Amino acid sequence: MDFDLSSEQSMLKDSVHRLMTQRYTQEARQRFMAEPEGWSRDNWRQFAELGLLGLGFDEDLGGFGGTMVDTMIVLESFGRGLVIEPYLGSVVLGGGILRHAEFGARADMIAAGADGSRLFALAHEEEGARYVLSHVSTKVRRTAGGFVLEGRKINVIAGDSADTLFVTARTGGGIRDQGGISIFAVSKDQAGVTVEPYRAIDGSRYAAVTLAGVTLPESALVGTIDEGFAVLDRAVSDALAAVCGEAVGLMEVMLHTVVEYLKTRNQFGGPLARFQALQHRAAEMYVATEQARSMAIYAAMMAGEPDDRERRRALSFAKVQIGKSLHFVGQQAVQLSGGIGVTDEYIVGQQFKRSTAIERQFGDVDHHLSLIDAIDRHS
Amino acid sequence: MDLSYTPAELSFREEVRAFIRQNLPDEIRAKAGLSAYYEAADLRAWQRILNDKGWAASHWPVEYGGPGWSAVQRYIFMEEILQAPAPEPLSFNINMVGPVVYTFGSQEQKAHFLPKIRSLDYWFCQGFSEPGAGSDLASLRTSAIRDGDDYVINGQKIWTSTAHDANWMFCLVRTNTTGKKQEGISFVLIDMATPGITVRPIITIDGEHHTNEVFFDNVRVPIANRVGEENKGWDYAKFLLGNERTGIARVGLSKGRLTRAKRLAELSQTQEGKLSDDPFFRRRCIEIEVELKALEITALRIIDRQRKRNDGQPDPASSILKLRGAETQQATSELVAEVAGPLGLAYTHGGKAPWRDFAADDLTAVLGAVPNYFLARAASIYGGASEIQKNIISKAILGL
Numbered sequence A: 001m002d003f004d005l006s007s008e009q010s011m012l013k014d015s016v017h018r019l020m021t022q023r024y025t026q027e028a029r030q031r032f033m034a035e036p037e038g039w040s041r042d043n044w045r046q047f048a049e050l051g052l053l054g055l056g057f058d059e060d061l062g063g064f065g066g067t068m069v070d071t072m073i074v075l076e077s078f079g080r081g082l083v084i085e086p087y088l089g090s091v092v093l094g095g096g097i098l099r100h101a102e103f104g105a106r107a108d109m110i111a112a113g114a115d116g117s118r119l120f121a122l123a124h125e126e127e128g129a130r131y132v133l134s135h136v137s138t139k140v141r142r143t144a145g146g147f148v149l150e151g152r153k154i155n156v157i158a159g160d161s162a163d164t165l166f167v168t169a170r171t172g173g174g175i176r177d178q179g180g181i182s183i184f185a186v187s188k189d190q191a192g193v194t195v196e197p198y199r200a201i202d203g204s205r206y207a208a209v210t211l212a213g214v215t216l217p218e219s220a221l222v223g224t225i226d227e228g229f230a231v232l233d234r235a236v237s238d239a240l241a242a243v244c245g246e247a248v249g250l251m252e253v254m255l256h257t258v259v260e261y262l263k264t265r266n267q268f269g270g271p272l273a274r275f276q277a278l279q280h281r282a283a284e285m286y287v288a289t290e291q292a293r294s295m296a297i298y299a300a301m302m303a304g305e306p307d308d309r310e311r312r313r314a315l316s317f318a319k320v321q322i323g324k325s326l327h328f329v330g331q332q333a334v335q336l337s338g339g340i341g342v343t344d345e346y347i348v349g350q351q352f353k354r355s356t357a358i359e360r361q362f363g364d365v366d367h368h369l370s371l372i373d374a375i376d377r378h379s
Numbered sequence B: 001m002d003l004s005y006t007p008a009e010l011s012f013r014e015e016v017r018a019f020i021r022q023n024l025p026d027e028i029r030a031k032a033g034l035s036a037y038y039e040a041a042d043l044r045a046w047q048r049i050l051n052d053k054g055w056a057a058s059h060w061p062v063e064y065g066g067p068g069w070s071a072v073q074r075y076i077f078m079e080e081i082l083q084a085p086a087p088e089p090l091s092f093n094i095n096m097v098g099p100v101v102y103t104f105g106s107q108e109q110k111a112h113f114l115p116k117i118r119s120l121d122y123w124f125c126q127g128f129s130e131p132g133a134g135s136d137l138a139s140l141r142t143s144a145i146r147d148g149d150d151y152v153i154n155g156q157k158i159w160t161s162t163a164h165d166a167n168w169m170f171c172l173v174r175t176n177t178t179g180k181k182q183e184g185i186s187f188v189l190i191d192m193a194t195p196g197i198t199v200r201p202i203i204t205i206d207g208e209h210h211t212n213e214v215f216f217d218n219v220r221v222p223i224a225n226r227v228g229e230e231n232k233g234w235d236y237a238k239f240l241l242g243n244e245r246t247g248i249a250r251v252g253l254s255k256g257r258l259t260r261a262k263r264l265a266e267l268s269q270t271q272e273g274k275l276s277d278d279p280f281f282r283r284r285c286i287e288i289e290v291e292l293k294a295l296e297i298t299a300l301r302i303i304d305r306q307r308k309r310n311d312g313q314p315d316p317a318s319s320i321l322k323l324r325g326a327e328t329q330q331a332t333s334e335l336v337a338e339v340a341g342p343l344g345l346a347y348t349h350g351g352k353a354p355w356r357d358f359a360a361d362d363l364t365a366v367l368g369a370v371p372n373y374f375l376a377r378a379a380s381i382y383g384g385a386s387e388i389q390k391n392i393i394s395k396a397i398l399g400l
């Protein structure tokens, strides 16, 4: 048993941390958000230079190697800096499809992703899906030379920035069956593809993607026909573990900011920090953060677990704890900040919004409790 | 002891329901169904309708334009408004400044202000909090110095909600800097058009403009606009906050949200089936419903006790209503946001979906639920934060 980071991991942690403190001040972040795509291409180049974009891909596929623990380290720092760039969407989720599916263009795509010249997005979620991962109603018609896609996807992270969209669509089975899902690589400027960007509650950029008679060649199929769910599930497992890391970074900074605030805000003739009710609240926030950290580590270790049942159960465990901790820490960070906590401008408010988004991404607490319950009942 | 409404009270409830049904303008009703915010014009229009009926100031004495209802009738009225849902008569006017004016104001002030407060011709905002005076309100520093027939006011207020819609402010100012800080505060009414006042917006966490900073630079306010005695403003403020807290439980609002969450859950499919059939979800709804029932009865008990004591003193037990009222408002806003699920991730502003139009009766009506949840976090901060309510209970009731 060893919870220490390796020396390479410590170096990675330091270099991402340095990047954050140098570039990611709150004012800078506002500037990044005001850029045309809602994030900074310049930062993206920095990520490429540091090797972050190729992290998590095997070296023989054009990546830089690295495990889920490395990804967790990066995301934890990103959580602290409240990074707005679509790392999760492009590198972890889109990249997850590249990691877990085998197809012709894969190595080229990984290389282009790693050097920052190409972005990816997973276009999977649909309006009626709620958190059910196998919900896919996007239709596929087979033609002599390939496929025609019809449907609408929502909440596609950085859908308007991505060069390639990995679109899930139904080639067989019913609307929520795991079998019969296939994944297609769709270029965003393909005829019939409409991408409508919009703002998410955490300030990041999402898009709705409408596919109206999008004609694709045979080679657009990613992995095996009808068996896309396994790939999707693995990519989402990676992303779930990654947001657990981000959540820990977020909780750390929220707690830190609040503790500083309590020390400096004076009411009733002295600092708020002298009220024991508030000291205890901060202590509870600390406990919740540490419990979450343990589960983020667990998620990172288990994300690569090949046994589906073991992996899914572990990741659901992690998301339940992360969700509960985020909920408490986020709400209390706002509460203890008083009025300023509910302003749009204050960093704690922005961190709380990101927390609220993470609570929902890849399933909320109730959803994962039900998944665990279902797994346990059926085994 | 009797918990049921009398036949007369039940028929009163029917009368209120029917009035709201027939008179609430459609465009205002539609906003409530879509998590959209009411505009200032909506509030003005609706309060005029209520005022014309004589219902704008439900708990004011008849001589000042109240309808002469019993405590139970008043309660029923507010519940029906909130559950409809329809906009509440502006709390700053009706629950806060009105009672201070008719209890402590001069004859002239009563005659001039009360009708305009009821009709919303005068829209009041509340200038209490300052950057250095939040929970510790008595440490406020905005100063009022006598000069002839005027006070000259300098300083800054913050979190002044609706100051951008208001044409008047009731304001706490410091008229004495020596002695106990509570004993140097006065309560003045300020015309927002007076030169030297600057209103600057604060955008809240839901991305909207509800509240403001207000700056005073040598603002001249007639001494005649002071309510009650000089340096006695703290007593009036405590009276006002006590009234605010009784009205703040907003059980009806939470009930309305709960109903809405259940209705929307019918449209949402989990792994197992409809969300509305999900046992976790159902139990959570029931738990909230139980809490609301208890809160409703507690509110009625406190109202009943206040009515019987009839000494105008704030009841420290009203802190229960503020505390649990804020919690249930938050729990229900959270519930709607949970029903929204991943659809809630899209930010929407005033009732438009990012990818298509939506209607009150389809699932996209949940859009906007998350910003509402964000704003509801403020309920345990304003009007005396939850921690402060607990301090009041532990000190004033439990003697700790």
Ligand SMILES: Cc1cc2nc3c(=O)[nH]c(=O)nc-3n(C[C@H](O)[C@H](O)[C@H](O)COP(=O)(O)OP(=O)(O)OC[C@H]3O[C@@H](n4cnc5c(N)ncnc54)[C@H](O)[C@@H]3O)c2cc1C
Pocket: A265, A267, A268, A272, A275, A277, A278, A335, A336, A337, A338, A339, A340, A342, B125, B126, B127, B128, B129, B131, B133, B134, B135, B136, B158, B159, B160, B161, B162, B204, B211, B378, B381, B382, B383, B384, B385, B386, B387, B388, B391
């Ligand atoms: C949306 C919104 C609208 C508002 N509208 C108005 C308005 O119209 N007019 C107006 O005058 N004001 C308004 N307020 C201001 C509101 O009343 C104050 O925010 C509130 O009094 C808290 O003050 P503060 O924000 O300075 O927080 P602080 O007083 O700095 O408190 C910070 C935290 O410390 C806690 N705390 C403080 N003292 C103690 C203690 N002794 N023991 C334990 N915990 C303590 C608080 O509970 C809080 O959690 C509004 C606020 C908000 C958020």
